[in-house]
Amino acid sequence: MYSSKPAFVYGFHGLDKTIAYEILNQKIDFKPSHNTFDWLGQGVYFWENNYERAIQYADEDSKRAKTKIKEPFVLGAILDLGNCFDLLDQKYLDFLKIAYEEFKKSIKEAGHPMPQNAPFGANDFDFKKRELDCAVIRYAHKLAEDAGEKFDSVRAAFWEGEPLYEGAAFRSANHIQLAILNPNCIKGVFLPREKN
Incomplete structure (x- = not known):
């Protein structure tokens, strides 16, 4: 009853400039991610109200060996979260915990190994390879669908990066x-503009 979100939020998506203009000109759509390590499961990923983090991501990604980003760029989007699986809301956190227990049981019964969250490399302390989280989120979607509910979006806080200062719980890329x-x-896509 109390979990409806504001009508719209701004989302920012880091990508290649050429692809951004193709999306903006309605030649192509955003491509949903289906990686097994995406921490919120499948979907089109946006930073909520955070242009700076989106451009930072696009710049970082452009330096990777297998990147599709040649010229880092950001598109803004006007988003209606719809029926949101909001992991900043206690009832959904409780539901995710139940989904994990059910998932663990089903994995054990099937004799499969449990997915694990792990770093991509030796210097990655943020555990960005989120195979466990992704699998549990996907299982939660299945449980919800089995109960007649379908989520339009997933929302969560992510603590990422180095501590801002010694002893800090705040991180550089939260x-x-x-x-x-x-x-x-x-609902719409736009080119973010600079403040006058």
Whole structure:
């Protein structure tokens, strides 16, 4: 009853400039991610109200060996989160914990190994390879669908990066991440402008 979100939020998506203009000109759509390590499961990922983090990501990604980003760029989007699986809301955190227990049981019964969260490399302390989280989120979606509910989006806080100062719980790249499952939740796309 009390979990409806504001009508719209701004989301920012880091990508290649050429692809951004193709999306902006409605030649192509955003491509949902389906990686097994995406921490919020499948969907189109946005940083909520965080242009700076989106451009930082695009710049970082452009330096990776297998990148698709040649010229780092950011598109803004106006998003209606719809029926949001909001992991900043206690009832959904409780539901995710139940989903984990059910998932663990089903994995054990099937005799499969449990997915693990792990770093991509030796210097990655943020555990960005989130195979366990992704699998549990996907299982939660299945449980919800089995109960007649379908989520349009997922929202969660992500503590990322180095501590801002000695002893800090604040990190250099903290953000709220959105994964949009229902493409109809993307109400509009825009070029972010600089402040005058």
